[in-house]
Amino acid sequence: MEDAATLSGRSDPFLQISIVVEMVFLYYGGLKLRLHPQVYEPAEDTFLLAENLKVKERFTALDIGTGTGIIALLMAKRAKFVLGVDINPIAIEIARENARINGIKNVEFRVSDLFENVKGRFDIITFNPPYLPGKTEELEGLIDLALIGGKSGREVIDRFIEQVKNYLTPKGIVQVVQSSITGIERTMEKFTKLGFKVEVTARERYFFEEIVVITAMLNESS
Numbered sequence: 091m092e093d094a095a096t097l098s099g100r101s102d103p104f105l106q107i108s109i110v111v112e113m114v115f116l117y118y119g120g121l122k123l124r125l126h127p128q129v130y131e132p133a134e135d136t137f138l139l140a141e142n143l144k145v146k147e148r149f150t151a152l153d154i155g156t157g158t159g160i161i162a163l164l165m166a167k168r169a170k171f172v173l174g175v176d177i178n179p180i181a182i183e184i185a186r187e188n189a190r191i192n193g194i195k196n197v198e199f200r201v202s203d204l205f206e207n208v209k210g211r212f213d214i215i216t217f218n219p220p221y222l223p224g225k226t227e228e229l230e231g232l233i234d235l236a237l238i239g240g241k242s243g244r245e246v247i248d249r250f251i252e253q254v255k256n257y258l259t260p261k262g263i264v265q266v267v268q269s270s271i272t273g274i275e276r277t278m279e280k281f282t283k284l285g286f287k288v289e290v291t292a293r294e295r296y297f298f299e300e301i302v303v304i305t306a307m308l309n310e311s312s
Contacts, residue, residue, distance in 0.1 A: 116158075120167075123158050123188050129181045130157040134294065135218055135267045135301050142292040142303050144263050145169050149213040152257065154204060154250065159185030159197070161216050166197040173212075175202035204250055211259045218267040219247040244272050251280045255308065262308045265291075270300040281306040 116123045116132060119140060125131050132140075139161060145151055149169040153162040156174030162185065166172045174197060176182055185199040200207055221244070247266070254264055264286070268274050274290070281288045286306035293302040 116160075118160065119164055121160065121163055121188070122191050123160055123163075124184055124191065125158060126180060126184045129178060129184050130155075132158060132160050134296065135269070136160060138292055138294055138301055139216065139218060139265060139267050139303055140164055142265075142305075143214075143216070144265060144291075144305060145214050150210075150259075152208065152212040152215045154215065154217040155219060156185050156199060157181050157218075159188045159199060161218070162197055162199070163188060163192060163194055165214070165216070166194050169214075170196065172197045173208065174199045175204075175208060177201065177203045204246075205253050205257055208257060211257055212262065213259050214263045214265065215254055215257060216265045217247075217250055219250060221247065221269045221272040244276070247272070247277065248280070251277070251284070255284055258308050260308065264304075264306040264308075266304045266306070268302050268304050270302075274300070274302055274304070277304055285309055 114125045116125055118132065118137070123132070136157075143161070143165060145165045145168050147168050147170075149165075151162070151165045151169045151172040153165065153172060153174040156162050156176045158181070159174050162172045162174035174185055176185070176199075179201050182199045182201050189195075189197050189199070202208055247268075250266075258264070264281070266277065268277050278288045278290075281304070286308055288304060288306045290302045291305040293300060
């Protein structure tokens, strides 16, 4: 490996080059969160969900696509226990670090493609799914896993809806952030067909899309 003196063309034992990777942090809701370029940075959709969470004391909670861990950590302030999962291993490392930074211990983070590595049932499950249309072969980095939702943009959220009921307690709650780009009504219809009571509990309009929080509650008899 060439040293700094060689690279400069001079033999100078006092010449050194240091590369410093600056850590970037976000402060939100009493949390200090480390960010990473390959992990989805909390944005308007994240904050809309954060401000409308239905988590209650003593709940067990599951956060799918946890990213930096922001939603999981916010829920952990009230819930008994929170599990956060993400398909992106870098996201899991960042989320674990953020839990340590904030001294939050009733939370666990693990790598999982949706429910692949999840066991048990939860009182509330949250998900901010990827929704941009795109093909798997077009993914250029791990960050794209948080953005590209399949060829139509709905493949990931549709898989989630099909499986989520198996991981809920009776009267369990699901909260999903949805963009008008990939069909709010279609998502609500799918939940309804599975026996959920569904409503839009928050919404914000932006230049080219509307972002909503869909809250679905499982009927005990469903």
